[in-house]
Amino acid sequence: MGKAIPTREEDYSEWYNELVRKADLAEHSAVRGCMVIKPYGFSIWEKMQAALDKMFKDTGHTNAYFPLFIPKSYLSKEADHVEGFAKECAVVTHYRLKNDADGKGVVVDPEAKLEEELIVRPTSETVIWSTYRNWVQSYRDLPILVNQWANIVRWEMRTRMFLRTAEFLWQEGHTAHATKNEAVAETRQMLDVYADFVENFMAVPVIKGVKTENERFAGAVDTYCIEALMQDGKALQAGTSHFLGQNFAKAFDVKFSNKEGKLDLVWGTSWGVSTRLMGALIMTHSDDDGLVLPPKLAPIHVVIVPIFKKPEEFEAISDKAEAIKKSLSAQGFSVKFDNRDTHKPGWKFAEYELKGVPIRIAIGPRDLENGTVEVARRDTKEKQTVNLDALDTLVPQLLEEIQTNLYERAKKFREEKMTKVDSYEQFKEVLDGKGGFVLAHWDGTNETEDRIKEETKATIRCIPLDNEQEEGVCIYSGKPSKQRVVFARAY
RNA sequence: CGGGGUGUAGCGCAGCCCGGUUAGCGCACCUGGUUUGGGACCAGGGGGUCGCAGGUUCGAAUCCUGCCACCCCGACCA
Numbered sequence A: 001m002g003k004a005i006p007t008r009e010e011d012y013s014e015w016y017n018e019l020v021r022k023a024d025l026a027e028h029s030a031v032r033g034c035m036v037i038k039p040y041g042f043s044i045w046e047k048m049q050a051a052l053d054k055m056f057k058d059t060g061h062t063n064a065y066f067p068l069f070i071p072k073s074y075l076s077k078e079a080d081h082v083e084g085f086a087k088e089c090a091v092v093t094h095y096r097l098k099n100d101a102d103g104k105g106v107v108v109d110p111e112a113k114l115e116e117e118l119i120v121r122p123t124s125e126t127v128i129w130s131t132y133r134n135w136v137q138s139y140r141d142l143p144i145l146v147n148q149w150a151n152i153v154r155w156e157m158r159t160r161m162f163l164r165t166a167e168f169l170w171q172e173g174h175t176a177h178a179t180k181n182e183a184v185a186e187t188r189q190m191l192d193v194y195a196d197f198v199e200n201f202m203a204v205p206v207i208k209g210v211k212t213e214n215e216r217f218a219g220a221v222d223t224y225c226i227e228a229l230m231q232d233g234k235a236l237q238a239g240t241s242h243f244l245g246q247n248f249a250k251a252f253d254v255k256f257s258n259k260e261g262k263l264d265l266v267w268g269t270s271w272g273v274s275t276r277l278m279g280a281l282i283m284t285h286s287d288d289d290g291l292v293l294p295p296k297l298a299p300i301h302v303v304i305v306p307i308f309k310k311p312e313e314f315e316a317i318s319d320k321a322e323a324i325k326k327s328l329s330a331q332g333f334s335v336k337f338d339n340r341d342t343h344k345p346g347w348k349f350a351e352y353e354l355k356g357v358p359i360r361i362a363i364g365p366r367d368l369e370n371g372t373v374e375v376a377r378r379d380t381k382e383k384q385t386v387n388l389d390a391l392d393t394l395v396p397q398l399l400e401e402i403q404t405n406l407y408e409r410a411k412k413f414r415e416e417k418m419t420k421v422d423s424y425e426q427f428k429e430v431l432d433g434k435g436g437f438v439l440a441h442w443d444g445t446n447e448t449e450d451r452i453k454e455e456t457k458a459t460i461r462c463i464p465l466d467n468e469q470e471e472g473v474c475i476y477s478g479k480p481s482k483q484r485v486v487f488a489r490a491y
Numbered sequence B: 001c002g003g004g005g006u007g008u009a010g011c012g013c014a015g016c017c018c019g020g021u022u023a024g025c026g027c028a029c030c031u032g033g034u035u036u037g038g039g040a041c042c043a044g045g046g047g048g049u050c051g052c053a054g055g056u057u058c059g060a061a062u063c064c065u066g067c068c069a070c071c072c073c074g075a076c077c078a
Helices: A009-022 A039-058 A079-088 A125-135 A180-200 A247-252 A276-285 A311-330 A345-354 A365-370 A388-416 A424-432 A446-456
Strands: A026-028 A035-037 A069-071 A091-094 A097-099 A106-108 A113-120 A144-153 A167-177 A207-210 A222-229 A235-245 A255-257 A263-265 A267-274 A302-306 A335-337 A359-363 A372-377 A383-387 A418-420 A437-441 A459-464 A469-473 A480-488
Touching: A009 A026, A009 A276, A035 A039, A035 A167, A039 A144, A039 A167, A039 A180, A039 A276, A079 A247, A125 A144, A125 A167, A125 A247, A167 A180, A180 A207, A180 A222, A180 A235, A180 A267, A222 A459, A222 A480, A235 A247, A235 A276, A247 A267, A267 A276, A276 A388, A302 A311, A302 A345, A311 A335, A311 A359, A311 A365, A311 A388, A345 A359, A359 A365, A359 A388, A365 A372, A372 A388, A383 A388, A388 A418, A424 A437, A424 A446, A446 A459
Parallel strands: A302 A335, A302 A359, A418 A437
Antiparallel strands: A026 A035, A069 A113, A091 A113, A097 A106, A144 A167, A167 A267, A207 A222, A207 A459, A222 A235, A235 A267, A255 A263, A359 A372, A372 A383, A437 A480, A459 A480, A469 A480
């Protein structure tokens, strides 16, 4: 965008909004708290969906679809769950409109009040477990390994494109198992799938960990998560995987006969990632010139921009460009030849940089003469002039390099923003200064966590899996602690 | 729901304090021409219920009252 990434928090927000709009990803809708995902933005989401969906299927899951509406009574069956979501539910109370008697347009027909209100799903555990009750009788019916791609509604007070909108798109997996071990293994497996996707496709490094009781999903026994660090120093929860224990089985009476012929409650998991990942992608890799997309998720891998004066030149360039496009497409790459004569080359360069296209190939009269092209990579902005026939090997190699470089760059940034602190003073100083993840000892109590949150706005993002054990004292209470946990201010 | 801010052409804004021709600028758009290796230039042109409603006034984008919408910061959350 030609505008430096701001360091002040408010400015970063505005910069982010502008980028989302200018890169043609999404825009605010006139509908309260909602967002319109534009075709270019959606095509990135589709790439994410495709990759994730394949990973789910490779781990034995299948897709299904459950209702958008949840009868109010379902939601209240699991006590913690309803408490966690009650404050942000959209509720359907009527099913009909009518013309106003005073001619003031259309009004809700009071006659058409629903017997039982319907909740627009904020998540689907309740509808799904009420369905699973009918699906499970015997251990032979287990496990159920189902995923659904859906939209959900959470009536958040304050919204932010991709990170928190009233309606958003996501994927939610809901599985049912005969044993605790199997369910825990599933929970951990899906966390690994998420980490794998986010790191290898999105090129965003994450910390895998488990949430504290305070931050746990409403109704879960354990919530595992992946936490990423954004370039403004704030943390973003990129995905969660919950071990539900037998909580939902109990609430919805989902029992099965085990091999010994005894009735037992089913063990459950649920896991999800959302269009929030788009926000993570944007806030991890973007630079002063706009979006930077990792090749594995870029809707367009290579854009070819012709530079010409005369029609004959355009003809000759077109031939070359089409040949390149054909050859690279055959390798499975998505190539766009922007042959519009309504925009000048410089304009196109800026445009595709803004949209994050990983590789740009420019062909002009000079190249026609020399049999060369100019290849520019988006991540480093480096340009090189190469022979035409080198492209078939150079492009795949470059795309791989960009993918790796983006990950390494983000990881280096994150490492620099991980700080071990041993006093509360230092803790606050780091939060207000360089930001990022702060590793500190914590006494393990909710009270301490709450107080720290209240005083500093920092929360415990997670307790990392395979965390190093280390004797120490809580930075807040001074009580003994056996390990450091990850604190940060978060989105 | 609290605090701050903004609503004027598709986008970004000036004008408002101190009321007064026909409401202006940049980008974008249309026409013609010259251009094309990093967001071209010249000339001409089109596009406005000044967020909405009411009030004050001979006269309101400008002053007053009420309402609405959006943005940013908090509380809530993925």
